[in-house]
Amino acid sequence: MAVSDHSRALLEVIPDARDGLTRTERIILYVLHETQRELNGRNVPTAMLYGRVLEYVDMSEADLHLYLDRLGVKGDGM
Template sequence: MALDPSDLIPDVRDGLTRVERIVLHTLHQLQQERGGRNVPTAMLYGYVVEHVNLSPDEFQRILGRLVGRQSP
């Protein structure tokens, strides 16, 4: 199952794609469950792929963009 092209279109309100929003929402949920502690990347990836089909490379690219370490 590949990503739908519409999943990669930035939202006009904040510039986030659907996939980026899923990553951030999942990260927030896991941080709350862990009492505010950091979430390991592998754990985050495991939970994100329950919602959207991403390769590890795509996931790393999205994380890099969200933290500002990579250009779009």
Template sequence: MSPQELETLLETIPDARDGLTRTERIILYVLRETQRELNGRNVPTVMLYGRVVEHVNISEAELHVYLDRLGVRK
């Protein structure tokens, strides 16, 4: 198995501790940090996307799917 295939596999398998994938955990971490910067206000999706893309290579549509799955979106 190539390193790239292993990385992809590790990003899609949920962690046994909490059931979150690496990408989901990054999204939640970035969301929390951004909310702190904004003094608890809601984080615009485009702002969140810009910050998440610095850590994970996902499309905007994929981010929306993750947010729906995590129950973050209204």
């Protein structure tokens, strides 16, 4: 059975029962973790993270900042 666009959209915003994360939040955290590993634990510039997240999810830069705030991901204040 094919998944409709409406069902796909719901899957993007409904939190998973296991950990309360949405698919988009999980992707952001995964990409952040993998990029930090590539940078040997250094902080990941938001622009770099945004570019990599766009490979998985279509979102604006403002949306990414909202997700990062909700997830408690803090920058270095620059």
